[in-house]
Every structure is written in structure tokens, then in C-alpha cells.
Amino acid sequence: xxxxxxxxxxxxxxxxxxxxxxxxxxxxxxxxxxxxxxxxxxxxxxxxxxxxxxxxxxxxxxxxxxxxxxxxxxxxxxxxxxxxxxxxxxxxxxxxxxxxxxxxxxxxxxxxxxxxxxxxxxxxxxxxxxxxxxxxxxxxxxxxxxxxxxxxxxxxxxxxxxxxxxxxxxxxxxxxxxxxxxxxxxxxxxxxxxxxxxxxxxxxxxxxxxxxxxxxxxxxxxxxxxxxxxxxxxxxxxxxxxxxxxxxxxxxxxxxxxxxxxxxxxxxxxxxxxxxxxxxxxxxxxxxxxxxxxxxxxxxxxxxxxxxx
Amino acid sequence: xxxxxxxxxxxxxxxxxxxxxxxxxxxxxxxxxxxxxxxxxxxxxxxxxxxxxxxxxxxxxxxxxxxxxxxxxxxxxxxxxxxxxxxxxxxxxxxxxxxxxxxxxxxxxxxxxxxxxxxxxxxxxxxxxxxxxxxxxxxxxxxxxxxxxxxxxxxxxxxxxxxxxxx
Numbered sequence: 052x053x054x055x056x057x058x059x060x061x062x063x064x065x066x067x068x069x070x071x072x073x074x075x076x077x078x079x080x081x082x083x084x085x086x087x088x089x090x091x092x093x094x095x096x097x098x099x100x101x102x103x104x105x106x107x108x109x110x111x112x113x114x115x116x117x118x119x120x121x122x123x124x125x126x127x128x129x130x131x132x133x134x135x136x137x138x139x140x141x142x143x144x145x146x147x148x149x150x151x152x153x154x155x156x157x158x159x160x161x162x163x164x165x166x167x168x169x170x171x172x173x174x175x176x177x178x179x180x181x182x183x184x185x186x187x188x189x190x191x192x193x194x195x196x197x198x199x200x201x202x203x204x205x206x207x208x209x210x211x212x213x214x215x216x217x218x219x220x221x222x223x224x225x226x227x228x229x230x231x232x233x234x235x236x237x238x239x240x241x242x243x244x245x246x247x248x249x250x251x252x253x254x255x256x257x258x259x260x261x262x263x264x265x266x267x268x269x270x271x272x273x274x275x276x277x278x279x280x281x282x283x284x285x286x287x288x289x290x291x292x293x294x295x296x297x298x299x300x301x302x303x304x305x306x307x308x309x310x311x312x313x314x315x316x317x318x319x320x321x322x323x324x325x326x327x328x329x330x331x332x333x334x335x336x337x338x339x340x341x342x343x344x345x346x347x348x349x350x351x352x353x354x355x356x357x358x359x360x
Numbered sequence: 361x362x363x364x365x366x367x368x369x370x371x372x373x374x375x376x377x378x379x380x381x382x383x384x385x386x387x388x389x390x391x392x393x394x395x396x397x398x399x400x401x402x403x404x405x406x407x408x409x410x411x412x413x414x415x416x417x418x419x420x421x422x423x424x425x426x427x428x429x430x431x432x433x434x435x436x437x438x439x440x441x442x443x444x445x446x447x448x449x450x451x452x453x454x455x456x457x458x459x460x461x462x463x464x465x466x467x468x469x470x471x472x473x474x475x476x477x478x479x480x481x482x483x484x485x486x487x488x489x490x491x492x493x494x495x496x497x498x499x500x501x502x503x504x505x506x507x508x509x510x511x512x513x514x515x516x517x518x519x520x521x522x523x524x525x526x527x
Contacts, residue, residue, distance in 0.1 A: 061409040065443045068417045072439065075421075075432030076481055088431055095425035099377065106382040114386040180385030181427030213428045223428045229482055 089197070092214040092221070096190070100219035104188055107178040115316075138309065139205040142287045146206050149274060149285025156277055156284060171322030174204075177315050178219070183227035185209075187318060190218045200282045200321045207309040208232075208288045209318055211281055220320075224312045225288070226256060233279040234288055236260065236267050240276050243288065243306060255292065255305045263302035267291050273306050283323050365407065368517055373398055373419045381426055391494060392501035393467060395419045399438045400466050400502075401510050403445035404453065404524070405517045416442035430483050437477060441470040453524070459510045464503030471495050 082088050173195055175187035189195045201209040201222050210224035225232055231242040241260035258273065271291040277284035287309055295304035376394040384391060399416030407415075420438035424431045445466055452462035475491060511524040 061413065061443065061446060064410040064413050065439065068413055068439045069436055072417065072432040072436035075435065076430050079431040080481060091431070092425050095422060099381075099422070099426060102374065102378045103382050106378045110383045110386060113383070117387060177386075179382040181381050181423060182429050184428035186381060186385065186426070221426070221428055227428070 089214060093216040096186075096214065096216035096219050096221065100186075100188075100190070100216060103178050103186060103219065107176070107188070111176075111178075135205075142206055142309070145272060145274075146285065146287065149287075153277070153283060153285045173320040173322070175220075175318050175320060177318060181221075183224055183312070184213060185222040185224065185312060185315065185318070187220050187222055187320070188218070189320065190215045190220050192217045194322060195220045195320050198281070200286070200323055202286060202319050202321065203310050203315060204317050204319060205309070206287060208275060208282060208286050209310050209312065209315065212320060222318065224310070226308060226312065230281075232281070232288065233276045234258070235274045235276040235284070236271050236291065237265070239263060239265065239267070239302075240278060241302075243273065255307050256289065258291065258302075258304050258306045260297075260302040262300060263297035266294065266296040267302065267304055268294050283321065364519075365517060369398075369402070369407070369415055372513070372517075373415065373422075377419065377422055377426070380423070390501060391497050392505045393470070393498050394505070395423055395434075396438050396441060396467060396470050397463060397502050397505060398513075399442040400445045400463050401506065401513050402517070403442060403449045404459070404510065404514050406520075407517065409446050412442050412446060413439055429478065430481050433474065433478060433481065433483060437470050437473045440473060441466050444469065456507055456511065456524075459524070460503045460507030463506030463510065464499045467502040468495070468499040471498050 079088050171194065173189050173193050175189035175193075175195070177185050178188045179186040187195075195212055195215050197212050197214050197220075199212045201211060203209050208225060210222050210226075210228065213221045213223040215221075225243070226245050228245060231244045234241055234243045236258065239260050239262070241258050244257045244259070246255055246257060258267075260267070269290075269292055273288045273290060275282040275284055275286040275288060289306045289308040291304055292307045293305045295302050373395070376398050380394050384394070399412070399419065402412045402415060405412075416438040417435045420434035420436070421432065423434045427434075445462075448462070448466075452459045471494065475495070514523045515521055
């Protein structure tokens with residue numbers, strides 16, 4: 052235990068650690084979360100997740116009790132729950148219609164003979180959170196891998212799996228990702244961007260439609276598009292909260308996501324696409340029925356025309 | 361740093377990380393940053409300065425790896441806060457209240473640094489949508505926790521029952 056005589060080394064140590072930290076940040080940005088960085092994340096999660104699971108046994112009842120208390124104390128909260136249930140019922144109705152359209156689309160893309168292809172689902176508990184990211188208690192042992200889409204129990208889009216270890220995974224919500232999400236509003240395709248990366252922080256997201264043909268109205272539902280590489284088509288994302296009309300050929304408005312990530316207790320991880328290798332390498336789609344599009348997610352993919360999605 | 365001291369610090373950091381990512385990850389109304397606070401309070405102990413900085417860096421790095429933000433972001437911020445804490449601890453050791461305020465102010469510096477550096481690297485969302493309110497709540501929560509636990513923590517690490525006892 053030394054004190055004053057050795058504090059002279061504090062500054063060099065501090066500067067060294069700062070340099071290492073900045074280098075790590077640079078590597079993370081350059082590697083885009085993959086490579087060594089991904090391995091480090093998975094390794095750390097694998098070590099800490101057993102402790103988190105253990106802690107969750109004690110934490111969950113406390114958190115649930117406090118949630119219940121806040122619900123009792125506030126009729127507004129109860130009203131919100133009832134509104135959410137109503138929205139869920141409406142979403143279920145639309146989801147069935149969307150699912151039908153999606154299955155037909157998948158049948159065309161993958162040339163499936165039947166409609167029996169079912170997207171695998173893994174139900175997971177939310178055991179914690181770091182910043183905006185959620186930690187769930189399912190990992191690679193349960194078939195959860197990085198990149199898979201995550202929805203809540205009502206079918207609303209939550210986000211994607213950022214990284215996964217054997218016993219846990221980190222989910223990055225759509226409101227916290229810098230990537231745009233390709234969505235469908237009515238018959239128009241647009242891009243949904245988190246406001247966390249603009250000057251106006253908030254729960255809402257910005258919707259931009261660059262090829263707008265008709266206005267969008269408050270209450271219009273926003274669904275994932277078939278042009279998205281990260282999500283199956285037709286999943287409900289949110290609703291438009293401001294009317295907007297096309298200006299020239301573009302349109303911009305605000306969308307409120309259906310999911311409140313802070314109140315999530317369970318999520319569903321979708322094993323999608325069902326066969327990623329086939330989805331990427333499949334060359335059986337007739338060429339005349341496809342268009343090649345560079346998406347906002349930063350990837351290039353081959354899809355059928357938008358009016359089919 | 362002796363073995364027992366290292367063990368105590370290591371256990372404390374692990375417990376803080378687990379509590380931070382589970383309990384305070386769920387109860388977002390109560391939002392202390394325990395891991396950052398440990399780096400701050402370690403400055404009050406007799407642990408070597410380099411070790412304090414190292415612990416702050418590693419604990420921040422673990423938080424980065426567990427979350428979805430940039431790796432190294434919290435490591436840099438926690439190390440910076442710990443360094444400021446080491447340099448200013450003499451001003452805090454006047455009493456329990458001053459320690460609490462000192463810890464709160466340093467936490468505020470840390471939260472602001474997180475947002476500033478995060479913005480430079482495109483990670484503004486690391487505190488969630490309500491970043492502004494957290495800039496107030498996190499320092500206040502850390503202030504309260506420091507006021508309650510700082511003396512106990514220092515006595516535990518230093519194995520000195522007389523540490524931070526004020527009339």
C-alpha cells in the first residue's frame with residue numbers, strides 16, 4: 052500500500068489507459084462489432100450471465116412488485132395497459148393478414164411447395180439491461196444467434212440480437228440502433244430512423260419516405276417491409292402520430308413504436324431467416340421478378356418488387 | 361495491492377456489475393451507476409493510484425462488453441473520473457456530506473463525458489431516450505449511495521475501522 056511517493060505514476064498510467072481505450076473504440080468502430088470484439092462480448096457474457104441469472108431470481112420479484120405498486124397507484128397506467136391490449140388485439144388481426152401475405156411472398160422467393168414453413172421462436176426472459184440494450188436469458192444453446200429479430204409477446208418489433216453467448220444474449224432495440232429500418236406504411240416503403248441520433252431525443256422515431264405518392268395519416272400502422280434484411284415482412288413496428296403529405300417526392304413524419312422496452316419482461320427471438328445460407332445464395336428466383344436494392348441496413352439484397360410485400 | 365484487498369475489490373466490482381445490469385437495469389427510475397461509483401470511492405482508500413485507475417478501466421470495459429455501446433467508451437470515462445477523483449480526494453475528506461457531494465459531482469462529470477464521447481463515436485443512445493433526466497438522476501443517486509456507503513466501503517477495503525470517521 053503506497054500512497055504519495057507513487058502517485059507520480061498516475062498520469063502516465065492514466066494516459067496509457069486512455070490511449071488503450073481510444074484504440075479499443077476505434078477497433079470496435081472499424082470491426083463494426085464483429086471479429087475479436089464479438090468474441091470478447093460473447094466471452095464476457097458467458098462469464099457474467101450465470102451471476103446475472105442468479106441475481107434475476109431475487110431481482111425479478113422485487114421489480115415486479117414495484118411495477119404492480121406503480122400500476123395500483125396510477126389509473127393512467129391501467130388505462131395504458133388496456134389500450135395496449137386493445138392495440139394488441141388489433142395487431143393480431145392485422146398480423147394474421149400480414150402473415151398470410153408474408154407466407155405467400157416467402158413461397159415465391161424460396162419456391163416453397165407449401166405454407167408449412169414456420170419461423171422458429173424462442174421465448175426469453177429479460178433479466179437485465181445495460182444502457183438501452185436488453186439482456187435476455189437465452190443464448191446460443193437455445194438457438195439464439197446474433198442478427199436474429201426480436202419481437203415482444205404481442206408480436207411488436209423490439210430489435211435484433213446484438214451478441215449472444217451460450218446462456219444469454221444482448222438485444223439492441225430499434226430505438227437505439229443507428230441503422231435505419233425499412234418499413235411499410237400502407238403501400239409505401241420508407242425508412243424508420245431512431246431519434247437517439249438526432250438532436251431531438253425522445254421515444255418517437257423519424258419516418259422518411261423518399262418515393263411518396265400519397266399522404267400518411269396519424270394512426271397509420273407501420274409494418275416491417277419485405278425489403279428489410281433484418282426482419283420478416285409484416286411485423287407491426289408502431290403507428291404514425293403526425294399527418295404528413297408528400298413534398299415533391301419525399302415525406303417525413305414521426306412514428307411512435309408500439310414497444311416500450313423499459314417495461315418488457317419477455318421477448319420472442321425469431322429464427323429468421325429460416326435458412327440464412329439458402330436465403331443468401333438462392334439463385335432460383337426468376338430474374339425478371341426481382342430487383343436489386345441497396346438497403347439502409349447497409350446490405351445489398353435481392354427482393355421481389357415492393358408491391359408484392 | 362495485497363491479495364485480500366484485491367479480492368475485496370474484485371468481489372465488490374463483480375457484485376456492482378451484476379446489480380447494475382439486473383436490478384438497476386430493470387428499475388430504471390432508481391439509477392445509480394454503482395460501477396462508476398466504485399472507481400470514485402476507491403480513490404479514498406489507500407490503494408495505489410495505478411491500481412485504482414486499472415480497476416476503473418477494467419470495470420468500465422466489462423460494462424462495455426456486456427452492453428451494446430462502443431467497447432472502451434465506459435472504460436475511458438470511468439478511468440477519467442477515477443483520475444479526477446484521485447487528484448481531488450483531499451477536498452472531499454472533510455465529512456460524509458462532502459464525500460457524497462464530491463461523488464455526485466464526479467458522477468455528473470462522468471455522465472456528461474459519456475454523452476460527449478459517445479456523441480463523437482455516434483453512440484448518443486447509450487443512456488436511452490431519457491438521457492437528459494438521467495444526467496440529473498444518476499449523479500443524485502450516486503450522491504445518496506456514496507453518502508450511505510462510502511465510509512463502510514473504505515473501511516472494508518483498507519481494513520481500517522477508523523477510516524472516514526468524523527466527529
